[in-house]
Amino acid sequence: MTQDLAPSVRDAAAPAARRPEGWWRSAVIYQVYVRSFADSDGDGIGDLRGIRERLPHLASLGVDAVWLTPFYASPQADGGYDVADYRAVDPLFGDLSDADDLVREAHRLGLRVIVDIVPNHTSDRHVWFQAALADRAGGTARERYHFRPGKGAAGELPPNDWESVFGGPAWTRTVGPDGTPGEWYLHLFAPEQPDLNWDNPEVREEFDSVLRFWLDLGVDGFRIDVAHGMVKAPGLPDIGRKEQAKLIGAQVLPFFDQDGVHEIHRSWRRLLDSYEGERIGVAEAWAPTSERLALYVRPDELHQAFNFQFLTCAWGAGAMRTVIDESLAATCSVGAPTTWVLSNHDVVRHTTRYGGGERGLNRARAAALLMLALPGSAYVYQGEELGLPEVVELPDEVRQDPAFFRGDGQDGTRDGCRVPLPWSGEEAPYGFGPGGSWLPQPAEWRGLSAEAQSGDPRSTLELYRSALALRHELPGLGDGEMTWLEAPEGVLAFSRPGFVCTLNTGEAEAELPVPGRPVLATAALEFTGGTVRVPADSCVWWAV
Incomplete structure (x- = not known):
């Protein structure tokens, strides 16, 4: 006897009430890449009002919370992860009232809201960095960043051998008002993203203030970008070998996963706990081992840390079981929930990673059920509920990933997982907005839109809806x-x-x-x- 267990089509509804323990321990959190989710004004770029208008999709999907990538004032040198003003909304995405409306509407629908915070670096347009450039060598304005004299007879060489995650040296030399070369500044990412010096008390005080600003507006927590990178080894020592830091990697490096970051996260935990409503901190932390990663979620530190070991795991029972065992053992040792994630805005979508085509989609759907059945919390990247593949054939002229323009760095293909979502219709931009889209959408996406899949019991969208509904209904799922x-x-x-x-x-x-x-x-x-x-x-x- 053959039985086809295609998921049933469920009515749209807000998520059911969670179990009494901390909500984050079992939560399914949906990542919105703001510029690619939904556009309300026709400029081809997603915005906060567009997200608010599409929140019913997330409520009907059955997720518990939404995580928003940066929407702060920014020159957009790295998709908003170069922040010029942490308390302002970039006009590309709306204004502060739009952020307030979005949070209130999400709460009305039973969804919590997590926002990105970017504490490792600012934009080079931030008032602090502009003041640092205008200051003299050794001046107090430069103490908020890492400025150093260069090596060599005339200071013409970088202060050490560190490399940027995006490729090339992690140092850029300044030029004085008279055109003469000056000190160098550290940027572990793009030159437009100078690293902050977290040994400076002003930096710590400023970010406490920024966190309170958004908590007072009502957000339910923060995803902390590069949570492992804020503290550098004393003296900024050479690595001693040519090694490119990977965007998601497990190297032991003097600028990542230093023990000093934990004191910062403890202070942030105390701040979060001072607010009502179980506000949380989520670490984007890359650590060499699961045991090192677990240190970020000790009882007095952050609530969750992304499990990149699971994301990078190869398809196969042996490899998957090993990663699952190691992940659960590490987090259990500190009493924290494990998180599971298959895709995000920095990696090739898992439908494509698992082989692409029908085979890749079959594996992606199966991996989703595996992920949602494991103990702990899960993250869903926008579009994976539609089974979207990576867009691998983007013209060079439309790419915006800064790594693409630095050939010795990352592969520069992050744009392929950031192509705007298809919502409805037979032609691009498939309901993304009243205009076009900032990256072109493939013609075959017309059959993958939310409208095309909604109500089809064999679709990936309905599979996710059914799985998330069952996850709420079955007492054995979630944490445990x-x-x-x-x-x-x-x-x-x-x-x-x-x-x-x-x-x-x-x-x-x-x-x-x-x-x-x-x-x-x-x-x-x-x-x-x-x-x-x-x-x-x-x-x-x-x-x-």
């Missing part, structure tokens, strides 16, 4: 325990209270004992007596 079950090679099987998940990563179908009543599957199942044949690259949820 899990137990591995015996399974054939290539298959992962685990149980949770009243629930079993089976994932077949193999090349062929797998025959398994029927563990219970199937409630959701990414492919049709074939039952024979007490066994079930689970197709390759598929996942099944069972109620026990």
Whole structure:
């Protein structure tokens, strides 16, 4: 007997109430890349009002919170991660009243709001950096950043051998008013993103004030960009080898994952705890091991840290089980929930990473059910609920990723996962806004729009809606325990209270004992007596 467990189509509704523990421990958080989500004014760039108008989509999807990438005043040298004013909304995205309206509407729909904070660096247009450039060498305005004299007979060489994540030296030399070369300043990312000096008390006081500004407006927490990078090793020592820091990597480096960052995060935790409503801090931290990553979520530090080991894990039962075990063991050791994420605005979409085409989509759908069944919290990157692939054929003239223009750095393909979303219609921009879109959308996306998939029980959108609804309904999902079950090679099987998940990563179908009543599957199942044949690259949820 063959059974097709395509998800049922559910009515739009706000997420159900969560369990009584801290909401973040089980939350599914949806990442909005602001400029690519929805455009309200026709300039081709997403904005805050566009997000507010599309919040019903997120409520019907069943997520618990939305995380917004930076919308602050910025020259946009790196998609808003170069902030010129942390208390102002960039006119590209609206104004402060739009931010206030968005937060209030999200709360009305039962959604919490997390905003990005960028504390490792500012824009080179920030008033502090402009004052630093105008100051003399050794002046107090320069103490907020890392200014150093160069090496060599005339200071013509960088102060050390550090390299930018985006490629090339991590130092740029200043030029004085008279045109003579001066000191160098540190930028671990683009030259337009000078690194702040967190040994300076003014820096710490300013960011305390910035956090309070947005908490007072009503946001529910912060995703902390480069949370592992704010403190540098004393003396800024050479690395001693040519090594390009990766955007998501596990290298041991003197400018990442220094122990001093934890004191900063402890002070921020105290600030967050002083507000009502369980406000949270989420670390974007790259650490060499799961154990080092767990230090960021000790009881007196941040609430969550992104699990990049899971994101970068290869498709396969063995590799996935190892990462899951290591992740759970590390966070359990400090009493924190584990987070799971498959894609974000900095990596190739997992539909494409898993092989692309039908195979990649099948694996992406199966991985989504795996992720949502694991203990802890999960992150969904905009468009993955539509099964969007990476856009790999963008013309060079439309690219905006700063790494693309520095050939010795990252591969420069981050634009491919940032192409604006398709909402409806048969032609671009597919309902993204009344005008065009800042990056071109492929013609084949007409069949992947939210409108095209809504109501289709076999669509990826309805799979996500059903999975998220079941995640709220089944008491065994969310935070808690899990137990591995015996399974054939290539298959992962685990149980949770009243629930079993089976994932077949193999090349062929797998025959398994029927563990219970199937409630959701990414492919049709074939039952024979007490066994079930689970197709390759598929996942099944069972109620026990």
